[in-house]
Amino acid sequence: MSELTAIGIDSIIYAARLxxxxxGLTLIYGVMKILNLAHGSLYAIGAYMAATFVGFxxxxxxxxxxxxxxxxxxAAVTGVILGPIIERGLLKFLYGKEPVVLLLVTYAxxxxxxxxxxxxxxxxxxxxxxxxxxLGNFSFGELVYPNYSxxxxxxxxxxxxxxxxxxxxxxxxxxLRAVIHDQEVSKAVGINVDRYFLITFIAGAALAALGGAxxxxxxxVVPGMGVDVIVLAFAVVVIGGLGSVPGAALGALMVxxxxxxxxxxLPQVELFSIYAVMAFVLIFKPKGLFASEExxxx
Amino acid sequence: xxxxxxxxxSVAILLLAxxxxxxxxxxxxxxxxxxxxxxxxxxLALLMRxxxxxxxxxxxxxxxGYTVGMLGHLxxxxxxxxxxxxxxxxxxISAVLLGFLLAKYRxxxxxxxxxxxxxxxxxxxxKTPELGGTDGFNxxxxxxxxxxxxxxxxxxxxxxxxxxxxILAVAGLSKYLATPLGKLGTAVKDNEIxxxxxxxxxxxxxxxxxxxxxxxxxxxxALSSLIVGHVDPExxxxxxxxxxxxxxxxxxxxxPIAPFSGAIIYEVIRTIAFQYAPNTWxxxxxxxxxxLIVFIPNGLWDLVTKRIRGQKxxxx
Numbered sequence: 001m002s003e004l005t006a007i008g009i010d011s012i013i014y015a016a017r018l019x020x021x022x023x024g025l026t027l028i029y030g031v032m033k034i035l036n037l038a039h040g041s042l043y044a045i046g047a048y049m050a051a052t053f054v055g056f057x058x059x060x061x062x063x064x065x066x067x068x069x070x071x072x073x074x075a076a077v078t079g080v081i082l083g084p085i086i087e088r089g090l091l092k093f094l095y096g097k098e099p100v101v102l103l104l105v106t107y108a109x110x111x112x113x114x115x116x117x118x119x120x121x122x123x124x125x126x127x128x129x130x131x132x133x134x135l136g137n138f139s140f141g142e143l144v145y146p147n148y149s150x151x152x153x154x155x156x157x158x159x160x161x162x163x164x165x166x167x168x169x170x171x172x173x174x175x176l177r178a179v180i181h182d183q184e185v186s187k188a189v190g191i192n193v194d195r196y197f198l199i200t201f202i203a204g205a206a207l208a209a210l211g212g213a214x215x216x217x218x219x220x221v222v223p224g225m226g227v228d229v230i231v232l233a234f235a236v237v238v239i240g241g242l243g244s245v246p247g248a249a250l251g252a253l254m255v256x257x258x259x260x261x262x263x264x265x266l267p268q269v270e271l272f273s274i275y276a277v278m279a280f281v282l283i284f285k286p287k288g289l290f291a292s293e294e295x296x297x298x
Numbered sequence: 299x300x301x302x303x304x305x306x307x308s309v310a311i312l313l314l315a316x317x318x319x320x321x322x323x324x325x326x327x328x329x330x331x332x333x334x335x336x337x338x339x340x341x342l343a344l345l346m347r348x349x350x351x352x353x354x355x356x357x358x359x360x361x362x363g364y365t366v367g368m369l370g371h372l373x374x375x376x377x378x379x380x381x382x383x384x385x386x387x388x389x390x391i392s393a394v395l396l397g398f399l400l401a402k403y404r405x406x407x408x409x410x411x412x413x414x415x416x417x418x419x420x421x422x423x424x425k426t427p428e429l430g431g432t433d434g435f436n437x438x439x440x441x442x443x444x445x446x447x448x449x450x451x452x453x454x455x456x457x458x459x460x461x462x463x464x465i466l467a468v469a470g471l472s473k474y475l476a477t478p479l480g481k482l483g484t485a486v487k488d489n490e491i492x493x494x495x496x497x498x499x500x501x502x503x504x505x506x507x508x509x510x511x512x513x514x515x516x517x518x519x520a521l522s523s524l525i526v527g528h529v530d531p532e533x534x535x536x537x538x539x540x541x542x543x544x545x546x547x548x549x550x551x552x553x554p555i556a557p558f559s560g561a562i563i564y565e566v567i568r569t570i571a572f573q574y575a576p577n578t579w580x581x582x583x584x585x586x587x588x589x590l591i592v593f594i595p596n597g598l599w600d601l602v603t604k605r606i607r608g609q610k611x612x613x614x
Binding site: 099101103110113235 | 588
């Protein structure tokens with residue numbers, strides 16, 4: 001029984017982390033039809049930013065309690081700085097090319113950002129465990145979990161609800177859905193599509209960075225941490241259907257459950273299981289669980 | 299030009315390759331590695347002509363390498379001329395099977411599903427201690443028709459054989475690309491539905507190209523494992539596949555020679571850059587790739603052919 005509980009709790013904690021990383025990717029794809037391979041780099045840079053900010057904050061004698069805001073701040077700063085550079089400086093000139101070409105472009109951006117991160121932060125690891133340890137633990141039966149996990153779960157839920165609310169209930173969100181549905185008609189009726197693209201990309205980048213920033217206190221931040229994350233995030237969004245926020249949530253949960261089951265019962269297949277789920281879903285639903293059908297264009 | 303001329307040119311190239319290898323053993327190693335990557339890239343080019351980018355060719359590269367390594371360890375097979383065809387055969391069979399699934403996908407779905415498949419192999423190998431886990435294992439030294447060869451000469455022989463295989467691959471692919479089936483690749487990219495209206499099956503075209511690409515990648519992996527003498531799961535990791543994509547973009551995909559020349563340029567630059575700028579190497583790579591995509595979308599080889607024909611290549 002306690003093993004099942006453990007698996008359940010592990011799944012949810014892991015799913016929350018995955019959702020935070022994946023939702024930015026699916027948002028950018030949904031609006032811009034770009035699969036952003038640089039997403040993992042943004043995640044890593046978010047983690048580095050958070051480590052730098054929090055490290056600096058604590059060194060100057062400020063309290064740990066306020067450092068949580070800095071984690072979010074670091075994510076926002078990463079998004080606001082790198083988002084416009086990538087979108088305005090590069091992607092803007094390539095809209096309308098084939099999706100595969102844009103995939104290659106974002107792959108190039110990924111390569112560049114990986115080294116930029118090394119140039120700025122060096123190759124040493126950064127550890128900021130204070131925000132993680134400060135909250136203490138909670139016990140569930142005989143199982144002990146860090147309270148910090150609640151924070152990550154909370155952030156994932158808030159991110160999901162806020163995004164869904166903006167998309168479904170605000171005026172700007174409705175306009176954005178129009179842009180998603182048909183760019184050209186949106187332009188024709190006077191929606192500033194360029195600005196929506198920019199804002200979307202900044203939001204997506206900031207969400208990736210938020211994923212990294214919230215994970216940063218639980219790990220040591222090292223070069224190359226974004227490389228694995230990209231493929232995980234892809235697995236999640238592809239399972240759920242590219243461009244769908246509820247899909248990303250479902251994908252994150254599925255991957256979370258499968259991974260926890262694998263770790264508890266058959267640790268050898270941990271990595272394998274995640275991609276196996278993805279391949280399995282794609283065999284039956286080629287565009288993911290939540291994707292809408294599209295007609296073939298001649 | 300008739301066949302005799304081509305054969306004499308090939309023999310001349312192989313002689314030159316042998317002489318080069320005799321005097322430049324260090325660069326020979328680099329060049330052989332480059333050519334093995336060229337095999338993967340030229341297969342990738344076949345797919346890219348059809349508008350498909352595989353971010354998972356590492357799957358077959360790795361499979362080829364592990365086939366060679368495991369045949370040596372499990373069955374004691376050490377002969378070059380059994381191992382390499384066996385690797386090509388195994389990758390070919392795997393690709394025929396996986397092709398039934400993958401040939402239905404296009405665009406980024408093809409890219410991501412192929413990536414997932416290669417990561418499945420990576421995930422399995424990493425967690426298999428019998429195969430060395432993340433470290434991989436060493437490949438037994440190879441014989442040629444049962445003859446063991448002085449290790450000092452091995453580099454030279456493998457290089458010359460690799461060059462011969464490159465020539466065969468280029469000749470074979472040129473022939474293939476001139477057949478109706480070969481030409482359908484670019485047609486599928488231009489307009490898949492019209493291809494089907496004309497009575498051809500786009501899925502079949504993609505499946506055939508996918509299998510050919512896999513065999514070439516398996517060949518590359520087998521050769522590289524024999525030269526390096528070691529295989530590890532990194533061969534199937536997605537960044538390795540990304541490297542192959544880069545080489546194909548660099549060289550260009552419209553001629554079978556282009557990916558091989560792209561591979562040589564890539565490997566030479568990489569060797570030099572590793573010495574002088576180890577920490578900014580990927581940055582250089584990424585920036586080059588962006589410049590290529592924006593300014594020379596058909597790859598460096600396109601510049602050469604433009605010179606020769608004195609016209610603008612209209613293919614995108």
